Amino acid sequence: MPAEATTPVIEFRDVSYRIQQTQILSGLNLLVVQGETLVLLGRSGSGKTTSLKLVNRLVAPTSGEIRVRGVPNGEVDIIRLRRGIGYVIQDVGLFPHFTVERNVGLVPRIEGWSEDRVAARVEELLQLVGLAPEFASRYPRQLSGGQRQRVGVARALAADPEILLMDEPFGALDPLTRDELQREFLSLQQRLRKTVLFVTHDLREALRLGSRIALMEAGKLVTALSPREFLNSVDPWVSAYVRAFEDRLISPAHRGTS
Amino acid sequence: MNVFRFILQNHTQVLELTLEHLWLVGISTMLAVLVGVPLGIVISHRTSLNKPVLAGANIIQTVPSLALFGFLLPVPWLGERSDRLAIFALTIYALLPIIRSTYTGIRGVDPAIVEAARGMGLTGSQLLFQVELPLAVSVILSGVRVAVVISVGLATIAAAIGAGGLGEFIFRGLAMVDNRVILAGAIPAAILALAADLGVGWLEDRLRAR
Numbered sequence: 001m002p003a004e005a006t007t008p009v010i011e012f013r014d015v016s017y018r019i020q021q022t023q024i025l026s027g028l029n030l031l032v033v034q035g036e037t038l039v040l041l042g043r044s045g046s047g048k049t050t051s052l053k054l055v056n057r058l059v060a061p062t063s064g065e066i067r068v069r070g071v072p073n074g075e076v077d078i079i080r081l082r083r084g085i086g087y088v089i090q091d092v093g094l095f096p097h098f099t100v101e102r103n104v105g106l107v108p109r110i111e112g113w114s115e116d117r118v119a120a121r122v123e124e125l126l127q128l129v130g131l132a133p134e135f136a137s138r139y140p141r142q143l144s145g146g147q148r149q150r151v152g153v154a155r156a157l158a159a160d161p162e163i164l165l166m167d168e169p170f171g172a173l174d175p176l177t178r179d180e181l182q183r184e185f186l187s188l189q190q191r192l193r194k195t196v197l198f199v200t201h202d203l204r205e206a207l208r209l210g211s212r213i214a215l216m217e218a219g220k221l222v223t224a225l226s227p228r229e230f231l232n233s234v235d236p237w238v239s240a241y242v243r244a245f246e247d248r249l250i251s252p253a254h255r256g257t258s
Numbered sequence: 259m260n261v262f263r264f265i266l267q268n269h270t271q272v273l274e275l276t277l278e279h280l281w282l283v284g285i286s287t288m289l290a291v292l293v294g295v296p297l298g299i300v301i302s303h304r305t306s307l308n309k310p311v312l313a314g315a316n317i318i319q320t321v322p323s324l325a326l327f328g329f330l331l332p333v334p335w336l337g338e339r340s341d342r343l344a345i346f347a348l349t350i351y352a353l354l355p356i357i358r359s360t361y362t363g364i365r366g367v368d369p370a371i372v373e374a375a376r377g378m379g380l381t382g383s384q385l386l387f388q389v390e391l392p393l394a395v396s397v398i399l400s401g402v403r404v405a406v407v408i409s410v411g412l413a414t415i416a417a418a419i420g421a422g423g424l425g426e427f428i429f430r431g432l433a434m435v436d437n438r439v440i441l442a443g444a445i446p447a448a449i450l451a452l453a454a455d456l457g458v459g460w461l462e463d464r465l466r467a468r
Contacts (some may be wrong), residue, residue, distance in 0.1 A: 082379030093374025
């Protein structure tokens with residue numbers, strides 16, 4: 001096993017987060033190592049999105065710390081921290097008044113890249129996410145949901161961050177487009193080897209994309225396992241989650257025969 | 259058509275008072291934008307300030323304009339020149355729609371866009387100038403539009419304290435019980451209000467974020 005495979009890139013150390021009286025996260029300890037895709041799986045309200053936002057410090061923990069590349073992220077310049085982390089969300093959040101080109105090139109531009117370099121980078125990224133060059137001059141409203149999310153991914157990758165945070169990026173897409181984007185994500189990840197923290201509630205997505213799956217429930221980490229281990233786990237929470245999905249897969253057939 | 263004959267006969271004075279009127283409205287609106295937009299930005303980011311600031315602007319709005327002009331007369335510096343006083347009063351009246359529309363416009367930006375921008379590492383001012391203001395500009399201008407139209411009407415009252423403008427004709431006409439003279443002030447004022455409304459509306463269309 002190469003040494004880099006176990007280098008921790010993101011580290012949650014006994015992290016808790018509370019808003020007023022509501023405990024969102026309690027005592028989270030988790031390690032994300034270089035080049036892996038760690039999927040945070042769990043139902044709504046289990047604290048997975050909050051965990052993600054703690055990494056780029058859109059949210060600050062009530063107690064505990066998060067280390068990014070070994071440094072507590074509360075001690076570094078927050079702007080630098082965020083520019084080194086790609087961020088993709090379900091609602092995409094493209095800037096509607098910017099063309100695709102300006103959306104993707106925004107961070108490189110504010111980082112002071114030359115226009116030539118930005119243009120070359122945008123072209124490269126659009127190709128990477130499977131969009132033809134003529135999309136560069138379009139506005140977000142002229143794109144389909146799948147195309148928008150491709151732009152969202154391209155924008156997150158623009159300044160070549162080592163870390164990617166993805167919050168249900170394919171959650172709002174139709175099943176066919178989702179399948180297509182998941183497949184492209186896998187081949188992209190095979191080439192780029194980013195450290196990815198990926199949030200979803202969809203077990204199938206987690207099994208397909210994750211190198212490890214961390215199940216969360218009520219603000220606590222239940223366990224973190226490889227997809228194969230996950231399916232065979234006897235942990236009551238894990239098997240309950242797996243069963244819920246199996247039921248959903250079987251039920252249409254049921255209906256067909258009755 | 260006596261009115262129009264009267265206006266034609268006195269066209270130099272009508273023109274002069276119209277320009278004076280335009281000046282009062284233009285300067286006061288500009289000042290109100292310079293104060294109101296930053297205030298609106300501040301309260302949209304520090305929501306604890308939004309209630310007191312909007313309440314203050316609201317209270318100003320409820321003071322009858324004639325009373326306000328009168329109240330301000332004894333104030334040193336302000337009361338020295340009537341046009342200065344009129345501009346001050348018109349400015350504070352124009353604040354409410356401008357502050358409110360700036361607040362509404364910025365709060366109305368899709369939270370997903372703001373979250374994405376912050377997550378990408380935009381600084382506070384990059385977020386403001388590249389994202390929030392461009393997306394809020396048409397809402398802000400709709401507030402400016404309201405403020406301008408109100409100002410054109412209010413500025414007629416400034417004539418009561420001798421600040422000039424088209425109100426001169428209106429007050430003179432009232433004193434003389436002569437509708438022609440009243441209308442010689444009221445008609446150009448109405449045209450001015452419509453023109454200003456159209457002008458800011460045009461700007462709004464031009465600047466609307468795609």
